[in-house]
Amino acid sequence: MNNTDTSSWCETTPKDRANGQRVMRWSLAWAAMMLSASAVSSFNWFDGRIAGLIGAVLSAILGVFTIRAYRYFLKETDELRQKIELEALGIALGVGVVGGTAYMQVANSLDMGEPRLSIVIAAMLVTYSIAVGVGRRRYA
Secondary structure, rough: OOOOOHHHHHHHOOHHHHHHHHHHHHHHHHHHHHHHHHHHHHHOOOOHHHHHHHHHHHHHHHOOOOOHHHHHHHHHOOHHHHHHHHHHHHHHHHHHHHHHHHHHHHHHHOOOOOHHHHHHHHHHHHHOOOHHHHHHHHOO
């Protein structure tokens, strides 16, 4: 039986927690904006082109703030957390590039219709989350 104590690999400093919450708030705002813009254009609530353009610009702006918050988080955290985060980002990028191109080739070869970018992004996000968890546990 494995009695793994997870408390040591889940601890963060108050500063890291605050910075992580800032990243989460910007990420949620960005995701909400993307979903809203998608709903507005999908359901034709307003003029599709104008609403789509405004949604894209606002999503990009919120995305830039999310990136800035994450960069600040990485800059302010300790070296071990930086290592874990950067390894996870590298793995997620690899999954996105390699998996995404393979998915596009399969979709085109089998006439599955237009490949959906959302599937690739979801795979990257899940991979990143798993890789952070594995890294935190490995270096605990």
